[in-house]
Amino acid sequence: MEKDIILKAENISKQYRLGEVGTGTLNHDLNKWWHQIRGKENPYLKIGDTNDRSTKGTSEYVWALHDINFEVERGEVLGIIGKNGAGKSTLLKILSKVTAPTTGSIKSRGRIASLLEVGTGFHGEMTGRENIFLNGAILGMTKKEIASKLDEIIEFSGCERYIDTPVKRYSSGMTVRLAFAVAAFLEPEILVIDEVLAVGDAEFQKKAIGKMQDISRGEGRTVLFVSHNMAAVKSLCTKGLVLINGKVAMVGSTEQAVNYYLSQDSESMNMRTFSSEYDKPEFTLHEISLNAFGKSSEDPLDEYQKIELTTMLTLKDSSKKLHLTLVLNNDAGEPLFTFSHINNDLKLTDGLNKIKCVFPEGFLNIGTYYLSLFIIENGKSALFIEKDIMSFIIQEGERPIGAWMGREPGFIKPRFEWSIDN
Template structure:
């Protein structure tokens, strides 16, 4: 039998754009009249999906739609997705900060949440007083809080300032103390948004270690939202991928990260037709060793570029690219300067390529991050992601220990080629 501690059933959240509250008195009366007659809210039938890239045709937007999942006791569930996918809205509903438009949340035990820097803290009160305040909000007795207060202060690293008003804390100190309170006051469910990114590297490592400890040894459940895919990979056992307010996938974490990575531009060619009044990359094309965007480990790999110059007198152009793995980490970096090779001296289109004789990458999903700048003035003309591809171990003997993803990355040095 599964020990389910949290269950989301048909969760949806609708907002009315440009309005505070539900909208007009007419709409509220219409809702009430439908409710009296036992009918559905008429405004649930309308509304656009949560896609920021489109203008939309309705005043209503669905921040979340039909979210269903279960979480077992002691599980660490990651939640990933692009900005605006609905991650923070979902956590606010789970934390009961806001109510869902439809659906229900069923949970067993106390829920502690860390959604924004300083949430639940009173700036006029000292750090020590805020520990007792937050503990009381979580339903702890004064005696229970007092028994944990020394551990909380020690973990936060704020001992010297613990009797100073929180309004004088930096954002990093505030997050340190807030996380320590949430972690040590032993809620059954710990909900954490992206706030840990505010802390320094040392504290992030401590926080991840603490979350692992409370889930594995304490049997407590953690819901963790982060854009740091390395942290998600280390911490989460399963991960939800959100896209435009809906669940795209709920999978084992490595598979979920691969799905999320493939949401980058997955065409082998990036083309920009619109010309601007500065140098711009108008085309990027990857040429893989296999069909489509599939690349075999150890086989040739080529990237073609086109740079459009509206003014032939531009100098000091710098073109660079990175190959990014599915944890959003750059593993290959290559660049070229205009003063080394005359890559951008012609007006209109300048063509060049970068070739790898043997691209040695472990299997996984990758994409390109492009940069175009003035190497002298440091003016940045363009920066964007494009051209996802997948590396597989094709016709290679599988070693006894198995191929591992995203470890021990190695490549042979590539070379730039200018094209007439």
């Protein structure tokens, strides 16, 4: 069966000169012009650093995007994920024709509506109603077509009381509500959305995700969705694209893309193997690992899973009466709680010990956590201490549509026993 490709990116690259607008010097401009009139390649395309914001680099040119290739079928929802600075917003601006690529081309079939940043395309001095007509006109719609959708747009946005008030007096949440309603209801073939859920409340998140599903599944239109909210990406998207340093690292199913993205972060490595420096006269520390129950340490951990923490240690002399104590800290370095196997009357024996601790299902909230390890002798003195011996990430789990998307307050999520007496 032939694919119905609605959007295709071919060899898309975008180069910027750091600290300058344009090339920055007359010499560079003349050099580019001279190559252009002779039909030769731009000489500055052969130079430039990879888009890695964490390094200083050696060139004044940087490739925000480099050789991006992908295609999207009609009705697909493509989730574009990556770290801050990976090139996600730059790619969406090129797809939306807000900026032009340095090299490559975009081929699309149909109108593209974009929601890139809060208030993009809105005029602050104009009312919400006037901005609806302005955005519709930009999308190529007639006044009659816009008027036919006006009531639906206003109702969905929840801004009816303020619709005749200048947009400059709207909060960021109100602005993004109205902008999303305009983009979604004016029936573009391709809807491009950049972090629309970031400033929305729970009610808006529910409505926005539901509307995006209706657009793609019910109406057969295409959505390109950028978000750092992995739960929203998993629940909404049918395919994922991972950007790392301005390059496509992988394209695949949503589950594959999210797992690949999380596995690239060194903090999400759920296993640490120790070298000979942890071989002490009294013990040898081999490994600490975490895994979701029934899975390996290579799989990401999420907020709803039962989690096993395993420490492998060889005790060389049982007369030393050693035990492990661990402290779990949050990403601000604050201790959350202390735990130890000695509280269960479990003792280390000579030889290899595989010490397991199980966190109950749904115990830890979303976030980054750090383990500190103490090896205690005779129950009172610390023989070995290492703060932040390893870190791990708890990611968002699968949530039903309509549930709050994002991190709730607190660091642990205990499941208490509840009852109601009527």
